[in-house]
Amino acid sequence: MMESRLQRKYEDHLECLVCERRCKIREGMRGACGNYANINGSLYHVGYGKLSYIESRPIEIKPLFHYWPNSTALTYSNYGCNFYCPWCQNHEISFRWPPEVPEVKPSYLIDLAKRRGDHGISASLNEPATNFDFVLEASKLAKDSGLYSMVVTNGYFTLEALRELLNAGTDGYSIDIKGCPEMAERKILPHVNHDIIFRNAREVIEEGGHVEVVYLVVTGANDFESCFNWIVDKHLSLGPDVPLHINRYFPANRWREPETDLKKLLNFRERAMREGINFVYVGNVWDPDLESTFCPKCGKLLIRRRMCRVTHFSLIQEGGKWRCPRCGAEIPMRGKFIQQRGPLSLGSPKPPYRGASSGR
Known part of the structure; x- marks a missing residue:
């Protein structure tokens, strides 16, 4: 402890x-x-170092599309959550308090990432806030070792915790937007103040970190028009170049509503782009066209992705900034493009770690 x-x-x-x-x-x-x-x-x-999964995963699966493209991150998770969403895809670990398992040291993750040829580390699968002190130590070691550190989070940190993470070197944030304030009236996540999530996203951006927002469109929970409009308005306050991932939901855990209608996802994408968000992606439908990056100025295909890997990359770098090779428009991108596919080990080192199932 x-x-x-x-x-x-x-x-x-x-x-x-x-x-x-x-x-x-x-x-x-x-x-x-x-x-x-x-x-x-x-x-x-008390859950310090009690991890549930450790494995190398592509950064695009988080999803982060504008952060160290085509890299791999040693991904780790623990147990528990502070939200307990009824549609959670990883409820086997998120709805479980830390069991009595051997403690893992943060230094072990760094050594393993180096041995596997990963480019960074990622706290993911369950909520990293439940593992804050461990994530903080691992991030400091990663920074000292030349590795990036990022988190997949619901974004509900206090400002004190968030600033400590940023100072430790955690500069990548895939932030899941669960919905909007109106959901409380429907008795769905009534304890969540959704404004705080956007407050934190804004804080990360102002402090020089990288943010991509993920909106899982859950049938019967947050898929109604007023909720979508609220999310888009809040997103635009972060800036038009902050990527928005509109993802398809599938039935899981206690939420048995049918999967998100594809027409609704495409409609939301079109409207979000019309409102002025420059980079809008549709996930969990496995269509490369919906996960590819196009220049918002001239429309040129810049990055094509397939099955969470980059298959085409045509950005050029000038003065430390990435630009469209056709029109020269600046494209927000953090880190390096990794030319070669990094090693992917879909297994896990040894018990008690299990090979990960579907998730981030």
């Missing part, structure tokens, strides 16, 4: 300051995610 960096002590309880649920935890109890506990009047990260 490790004592949490972010806590506030009161006479009869502790307040966890890692995420905006700000759990009030009494002696002997845990917060909502199950990873932070009040032990003898101090907040401990």
Whole structure:
């Protein structure tokens, strides 16, 4: 166990300051995610180093399309979540508190990433906020070792936690937008303040980090017109060049509504682009045309992707900026383009790690 960096002590309880649920935890109890506990009047990260998956995965699967294209990241996850979405694709680990498994050191991840030829590390599959202190240490080691560090997150960190991650070198953020404030009236994730997620996305951008927003369009939950309009308006406040991924939902866990209608996804994409978002992708339909990058100025195909790998890359780099080779328009892109496919190991090193199923 490790004592949490972010806590506030009161006479009869502790307040966890890692995420905006700000759990009030009494002696002997845990917060909502199950990873932070009040032990003898101090907040401990009891899930520290208790990982559920470790494997090399393409950065495009996160999805991040404008960040270190065609690279691979050593992806790791732990247990628990602070949201518990009823449609969670990874509920086997997200809905489970950390079990008694051997602790993994952050340095092990860095050494493994180097041995496998990965270009960075990624906290993913379940919510990284549940593993904050571990992610922070791993990010610092990655930065010192010349590896990038990114997270796939619901974006519900406190500003204190977010700034610590940014200072540690975590500069890539794939942020899942769960919906809009109106969902609370439908009793869907009523504890979530969706404005905070966009506040945090804006903070990352202002501090020099990279953000891509993912809108999983869940049938019967967040697929209605007013919710879409709210998300687009909020997204535009981040800037027109912030990529938006409009992804298809499939039934999972306790949410059994049918998969998202493809016509609705395409309609949302067309409208988002019409509203002024320059890079809009449609995911989970496996159509290369919907996952490819086109110049927003002249329409030239710049990056083609297929099955989470880059098959065509025609951007040119001038003065440290990526540009369209036809018209010279600047294209937002973080990191290097990896010419060769990095090694992908779809297995896992040894028990207790399992090979990952569908997910990020």
